[in-house]
Amino acid sequence: MNPGKELLRQEMMPHILCPGCGHGIVLNTLVRVLATRFSSMDQVALVAGIGCSSRIVGYIDAYTLHTTHGRALSFATGLKLSRPELTVIVITGDGDGLGIGGNHLIHAARRNLDLTCILFNNETYGMTGGQLAPTTVPHAFTTTTPYGNKEPSFDAAALLKACGATFVARGQAYRPDLLEELLNRAIAHRGFSFVDVMTDCTEYFGRKNALGGGSDLLFSQTRADEEIARDLDEWPRLRHPDGFPLREILPMGVLHEVSRPTLEEMMGLAGYEAREE
């Protein structure tokens, strides 16, 4: 049996994720990590914003808080300060965390409150229909960049490191085994830990850029800058004349790990030491 299955709220099924979406793999990996790390969910809170990624907290039988767009980290900050003994995990997306919620993300990293933030990075706004995100690669097509994206994209991991996060990692839906290890280490880390998880949106990002189906997208995560657009005849006008890499070469794994006092320690909060790792 899959460890973690008992942590899923059966009454919330079926889930809302599209066929081919990578989020289910990340959810599956997360519940496996939770089930093996914790004896019960009595000390685990999951806080999310708005978007496809953020819906997944509702599927896990813990203290789950589905907040407003971009603001999950602010709720998590208040919750963690009032209940320092809890393990608080924030689920966000690239639009939620880096777009509307960018201010909260950089300040959460700076504060070094002992939170784990998992950012589901699908390079688009999936729930609203596939619009430009701050992570959409240059030239890519979305519903709001019909002539190709003219803006550079954020490197979430580099940004978070610069902001003072004490643990920064990047994983992929393509490699749940490595992701499991990264999530484990992020949760164990004392201080603000951040995991950028590359997970693809088949329905919008994949379709708009003629990248194929869910499995094609998963494999594309390994192909770096190799030309992966298929059936170009089908979408001839959607291709940049010079061709462009739809996959940038991104470093994976633990990218940054340092130790510095957490905000709980700086504030001398009672109960913090009791947090279950």
Place this chain on the structure above:
Amino acid sequence: MAIELVSGNEACARGAIAAGCNFFGGYPISPSSEIAETLAKLLPERQGIFIQMEDEMASVGSVLGASLGGAKAMTATSGPGFTLMQEHLGYATLAEIPCVVVDVMRVGPSTGVPTAPSQGDVMQARWGSHGDREVAVLAPASVKEIYDMTVNAFNIAERLRTPVVLMFDEVLAHMREGVELFQPSVEELWSRPRPVDHPSSTFQPYSPNSEGVALMPNFGDGYHFHVTGLMHNEKGFPTTHPETIRQLMARLKRKMEPLPLWLPAEHYRLKDAEVAVVAYGITARVAKEAVDRLRDQGILAGVYRPRILWPVGRSDLIETLGKFQSIVVAEMNQGQWVEVVERYLPNSVRVLLQSKLGGEPMTTEEILDGCREFVKKGVRAL
């Protein structure tokens, strides 16, 4: 207890401590900053948490997160920040998370005049967040009342699981008065209804009690439950079922109904009055002086002062003011609560708005002018 000389903002912070507030998340803004500054000092001394957040959205976010963890939580702001908080106020209403938000009103719109008084946020407090919602808005009129009503605000927030807004203006915030700050007794402090059974999988976090309020365990107490800003059923899970949504919305409105009875309007020399002045907050104090002067001149005048602006205490308003022919509504805006008076009173009542803008408080003379309009025209009460 000794009399202390404190400002309105300090009284608010002290009232919060008296009410058991143990979490403040805020962002600096004039003219409310002294509330944050006072609590930054007082809370850590009492094992409470003070945190300065990165903006006003985050302020309320942190307050709601802390409240879910079991804290009595508040924030304070002014007009522009209050605007940024509106989305989370709507969230707190639907997710039923107790919190107190203080809005110290300054001149707007926009940056306006940051350190000058107005009463321009009355309608923002009512309708600022999208969707229909019932709100709780208290309007103290003195430094002493700011202290007392901060305690009231926590009580209401906890008992009804709702955000409560306490609003006063820059003059009250910075004015110092000698007041006795009584510590309320344990019985006078209300807390949210909590489950007494052991946590079980059958627990329904949004199943209401007889007051229309659901039991609220803390995150961390063993009750695994889901909180969302989506419409939800009694289990707390999202729904689009129309009848479930209608029932939820009706309950959220119904549970607020007793509020005007808990903080009834003040009737000042109204019994035999022929002219009534309706005023709240700082303006009500000026109105009382105007009424005293009118009475010295033989004109029977009185003041009707709502202490809770929303929800409107309709029955008392209609019963008390419905018999008048002449009512002056004095407020430091272009006419906001006057719409309430006009809406609920019969057509036989002539309502005149005495408006004051520009960043100065209403003067006695200005209210007298409003009342004389009626007196000149020979309009008398029944």
